[in-house]
Amino acid sequence: MRASKLYAPTLREVPAEAEIPSHQLMLRAGFIRKAAGGVYTYLPLAWRTLRKIEKIVREEMDGADGQEIAMPIMQPSELWRESGRWDVFGEEMFKLNDRHGREFCLGPTHEEIITDLVRNEVRSYKQLPLLLYQIQNKYRDEIRPRFGLMRGREFIMKDLYSFDKDEEGLDVSYKKMYDAYTKIFSRCGLVFRPVEADSGAIGGSNTHEFTALAKNGESEIAVCTKCDYAANIEKAEAVVLYPQDENELPLQKTATPNAKTIEAVIEYLNMPIEKSIKAVAFQDEKDRLICVFVRGDHEVNEIKLQNAVEAVNLRMADENAILAAGGIPGFMSPIGLKKGTMVVVDETVMEMKNACCGANEIDMHYVNANPKRDFGEVMVKDVRLIQKNDACPHCGASVDITRGIEIGQVFKLGIKYSSALRATFLDENGKEKPLVMGCYGIGVSRTMAAAIEQYHDENGIIWPRAIAPYEVVLVPVNAKNEAQMKLAEEIYTELKKEGIDVLLDDRKERPGVKFKDADLIGYPLRVTIGPKAVEEDKIEIKVRKNGKTIYDTKDGYVKNIKSLLEEL
Template structure:
């Protein structure tokens, strides 16, 4: 295409409502425009990049035996009522009424619809397994949409659902998708890691997230340096520890510690370290007061707390409410002598030889607390967030910490939805049986943001070839004479051999063309300048930051050959062109 006739409105300055790199660059380079919070239009470049991602996803899904369908975006409430999710999904679900006041929602996910499809048409185990997928615009009314395409309310998702006759079959389907996802992210040219994940509200017993590694990622993950264990910190289990021997010289005693509601102020007053204290985190668990104790320097993992307490809703407690309900003063809550409260404590506390904790009395703490001696009646569990340096739960290795952007998620669902919606088939033994299901999502539009977070520099985007909206930009420095004729010749030759090329035929100064090209992120820029008369042009590789002087003769064919490989994932290198 000729850039002069393309709608690529690039901006010199980043819009003020964008802070994240990928958000700024997507807007500045003319890929997207915001319409409302978390709702974006895709401009021509954006559409092309999205289509390339979709194409790779389709190819790999099809290869894995999944079949594409398209389900409605607007879903009747009755299906969601049937599955039981209508009352529990909350305000994230965009609900609507039609002219007859009948209720609907805009699908944030499609388990209900796909189960309805399956139960209507799949009658026999002979029809199984089946895996149906779609690529569709979803809507989730996020509490806080942010960072452009990273967490939008409206976004494009690939969602797949597998139906199997047995658990073993479902596991095989899960494995197929897991492998397909690895291929997809590999082909997209992303540095990613599959990690074990919490199953959240979707339910089921097995789940992996596919995380694109980036410092700006929302998710914290840990990975072992000795084996292939990797997990979201929300999930990463930490082992119980043996009780430490008594480290205090005498019995626990209460001392006055005025104005020490925080661990920091307490340590300052007593001259101790946070890891010698016990922190109390106050919760409201299904309307009951609960307190979780962790070592003073640790973070509580609420997902683990929720599981340990076996409650449905868990929120940090309002201090006043907590005081009124339990009679204990927030800021001075300790593990000994608790009242009217459910108590749990992290395993790690057992390994503390002696500790400081609240005395359950205002302005007082208890010192020389020995968990092994003084907390015998407390329930211990794995409650804290894993961090770098923690022991691996699988091997003697240690965990390392990373940040990641979740671009894919696979779940083994079991019969959760098939049971709720009475979706059955006739098994080999003639008995009615519920489908074993799995569901598998990929955030198509989020991939664009994640790819940029991982591939950018101060000048702009450095797309992997697999995602780039165009592969080559031909930049004639002058729009006349040999420079123009050589540029036109090369451009035509590139199109001829199937390379996605553009020619910057705008009457702009070189600097403008360079800056736009760098910003937009074409993997290859071909500068046709002063040496055009010798049929020599400059080939710049955006990602590698390399410039090569090459002859135009045979260049298009050479690029076409190299592109065939690069479209499959491998990065573009100078060696490939020399």
């Protein structure tokens, strides 16, 4: 390809709406243009990168016995009503009517469609396992689409669905996908972690998110500094902290005038924060009051709490609800709440000795509270957020908290959809059973954005070789200089012949403009043909990633380029 023909309109200005580097750089470097909020056109450079990612995805899906199909984007409402999700998805689903008034949605996911497809065709255990996938646009009506391709409303996903005869089969399919995902993101050159995650609205009992580490990521993850443990902080198990043993002193009520916050209480009592107990009160969708107690320096993990009390939605409790349960806001205590109030105490709190906590009286706290002795019958659960330096639940080393971008997720669905849609098969004994399902997604367009978040500098993108729109940009310094152009054309022909994906920047622009664009677009290698190349047989090869510059001769440069590319 020749840059003079390439449609890659670059911008010198950073568009104001773009907040993070991937969004800014994709606009500036001519990769995408916005058509509506969260809806983009992919220009030729972006499309080349996306097609390279897709190719890697396809190869690994095929290699893991996946078969490619294409399901409709426009899905009839009937199937979604059958599974019970038509209303669950709510405003996040784009809905429309056809001219006859029939309801459709734009697929945010395809469990219903695929379950319907196989329920009419898969009849015997002999047809299992079955793994079907597609690469396609997906639709979610995000309240606030943002960060460019990171949280769009129309985006490209690969989704695979597995069908097995039993849980063991599902384990095998799950492992296959887990391994394939590891290969895919490695091949794309990303720094990522498979992290344990909460299964959320899609349901299922076991799930991992593949998370590209990036400081602008929307996911917070806990990562072990020693072993390969990683978990979404929503999910990450918080190991129980055991304080030094000490003798239990008698419970004692003490005045703490105006000390309504933990900080005020410990200052007033002159105690370390690790000896304080913090109270938080929630109400759920059924208006149940849930009083939660965590250590003063810990935070409540609402997802864990939600799962512990089997709630769907949590909100901060109304003051009246707390008062009605015998609690005093700001001084709430597990001791003295009305019987029947739901009290959840974090596991670490239960191990505390001689701690301070509220006393359910205005301006009063207890000291020397010993939860096991004093709290009575309460629900004890891990309901706190993991923190930096907490112990890794796998190896005990300390964990770090970092951010990342969810680029893939693998899910064990079990029989949730196959039971709802009655997708059954006959097992070895002729018994009818529901298919055991898994689903596995990769955000293809988001993977492109994640790569940019990981690989860029102040001058532009730095593409990993495998997903670069072109591997090499070939820049004649002066396109009006015949000798330079002649040599550049020879090299262009030779590199193409060698199977190298090369762009010839034959534009009649100043060298500065061409070099700036090369850095901005982020081709892994730049080969420069200037006077030195023509007169001294010194062909300049520059590595975008580290700025390393090498000179080679016309006889040697191809080999050099090939070995440089292999390292990138």
